[in-house]
Amino acid sequence: MSRTVRVTAFAGVLTLALSGCGGVGGGSDAGGGTATKGALSTMGFGFSDEIASTRVDAFKRDHPDVDLKVTEGSFDEQQFLSAVASGNPPDLVYMDRKLIGTYAKRGSIQPLTDCVKKQGINLEQYRPAARAQVTLDGTVYGIPEFSTVRVVYLNEGLLKKAGMTADQVNLADWAALPGLNAKLATVSGGRLSRIGIDPKIPEFLPMWAKANGVDMLSADGRTAKLDDPKVIEALTTGVNLIQQQGGWGRFKSFRDTFDFFGAQNPLSKSQIVAWPMEEWFLNQAAKNSPDAELVVKPFVDRQGKPLTQSAGQAWVITKGARNPDAACAFVKQMTATDTWMAAAKARADARKSAGQPFTGVYTANAEADKRIFDELYQPTGNKRFDDAVATIRSVQDAAFAMPASPAGAEFDKAYYDAVNRVLAGQAQPAQALQRAQQEATAALDKAAK
Template identity: 30%
Template sequence: MKKRRAALVAAGVTFALLVSTGCGGDDEGTGANAGTFDANVSGTLKAWGFNNADDVGKARLEYAAKQLSGVKIEIDQTNFDAQKFTTRLASDDVPDVVQMDREFVATYAAQGLIQTLDKCFTANNVTPKQRWYESVVGDVTYKDQVWAVPQFYQPPAIILNKTVMDAAGVTDADIDTSNPDKLLSAIQKMYKANGDVPATLGFDPQATGQTYLWTVGLGGKLIGDNGQPTLDDPSNVYGLELLKKITDAQGGFAKYKSFTDTFDTFGEKNQFVQNQVGAQVAAQWYPNVLSPYATKLKLAAVPFKDKSGKPITAAYGTSFVVPTKAKNPSAGCKWALALTDDGSWNAAAEARNTTLQGKPGSINTGLFTGSPGPDKAIRDKFVKPSGNAGFDQVISTYYEIAGAGKSVGATPAGQQMKQELTNAFTAALLGSKSPKDALADAQKNAMNAYKNVTGG
């Protein structure tokens, strides 16, 4: 949970393999069991996921196994790999359920390689928008159908280093993404350099690590209603232009990037301990990294805000899908639902709390499951005052913004689109292309990927 999940193979390879399988775009699938789900399950379940499961994962697996007591569960506990997935689908070695990044889901849905789960939800009395945050459901909804069981949701907010801010006379209210002039002024007050090399950033916007936040979070649109990429939509230019002003005010993107690459992000000399940042966009898992150093830090947090001043967030996460040719799709989907129900998350939270109790000074920041009900229950039961008011306020900020999430949407070109957007950001921030031209070029490449997957 503490790391952003990266694709393990290039998107171009994925697309080529998808086409080579010869699968069409039949939304209901072509397998013998496609589209058929029953709440009563038995037999053998072949699952793929939970590589190197931690205390949370192990507790959930144990809980889910009890809910499917009549089913023999066999798990391939390795990382998802797109090439391995399509190879297995082309053979008879097809898993019944697979854990993967949500950005892959529409790609496989468009090729007819996975099943829509609407009938599974009906059979098991699950209403997706009641169980999960609406934005999370949006990530796995394609052509008005839900194709996966989502899990986890680590929304980004802005963590403040009050030591740096106080020294520069900057207030929490100054770190406001809805007010560029105020934000840039605060950045200039905090920014320090040794010669022309950054020494302290006023604000680390995670320039190429939070591309969705800097587009859809500021009114942009990356995916159209039909799943086509819309990277060249004029509304996407604003966020990229603001981001360039932010990096230009701190030595320029190249020097900014070189400096942030030196951060000991997960270590005891991290950028907050070393006062290398005044503020930083960070996903919800990062306070867990900072908790061992809480007594050395003076922290607070504010939400990222849209142009109107309202809190907004855009998150990533993983999910479970059921392949079209699964032999036991009912068990596959029911297992995924068991892993994401209230009981499973409570078991996970109990396990995590026990782990933290064995580490003196640890702070329980809660679990962000993708479901509002369990999130609240876990917070109420396990997230207690730590004695550090600033750190507690950071935790509260993440809980407060969870409901303000905005889905980017789902596209068959998901991974490729994300890569092209990152390329566009890099080119624009370096100044080699204007934001408009960079996004236009990225759109061409994303559309080529879209056409490769969908057949045009």
């Protein structure tokens, strides 16, 4: 089938269903092909802050002959597929690492074996969890950027009011969690006004399952283990915590009102006591609530051993990239230790001039992180935040990640749906996860063909 027919057909699906389709546009015919010349286009990336702009500026400075065009905005599957179908893909795409397996399996992104070799990219500098997410069947398809990890935030002021200290919050003891939750949450007249413990399911179910000693997806990303009794136990534990606090309807609607990015965040408004969350909230808390009684602890498994789940974005080079050499040079520079250092310095300077503490930059490049924290990071003097930074750094090496899978999106949907069915009272955990297991297995089997 010719490309024209395929493009036309692709448009037909949209026409029949509804209208509206984005396109990447602005295709370049400049070609290139040499290492540092010609046009280079990206998708899914934006100049959201100094971390992004400093690194891009560094690339532009070192590669003046590359005409870099950054199409700003988050990664959009429809936009990407439109570009691929029209034979006009961007050279580079910045996407969630969990999508890489699917696109790699379909052949829409390039293996980076040659790129790594040609540019001499040291893969060992990247954290193992991040590397695993960009590797399918032993082949690397992406270069990881940030490493987002999850830690437990505690509002110690509220703990004190409950007659407790942060040390007494033990998430390893699942049997004691309901008692702890009942002590911390405030529910009166069917109205929830303070969350005790937020298990953050369905998003964090893989981490709860891992804490219980099981991976929900095999390391090769091809076998689902959603109906494992330990996953069922993890889900039951999380659901019970929510049911204790008025049920999912009340819980979620209360949580939906939280603004984690402003001065009126749930920490400052005393709306939540203990919650696992990504490390980026520390930056927000430092900026918006520097006086908050915040304690950050590692999430732990049932033996009390620190555990975290890592996630983040990665750069990939598309199959039809017109300038793969420049693209490779770009991903190398964007994730190189020196570039991260320059970006972190820009962030530190910006924070300093704003009178706000610099709480670090957490990348997937372990070398870069080491240098940032050894050479650039200065303790803020606020012990709470300095301890929090140390905690976040310490858990980076205890991180696991959901492996790359050829049916990652379907797998996610299967277990999200299962959790939501349980939360909505439509199914019991075992029943819901058995159904999810069937759905995920069917999708994984289909994708493996």
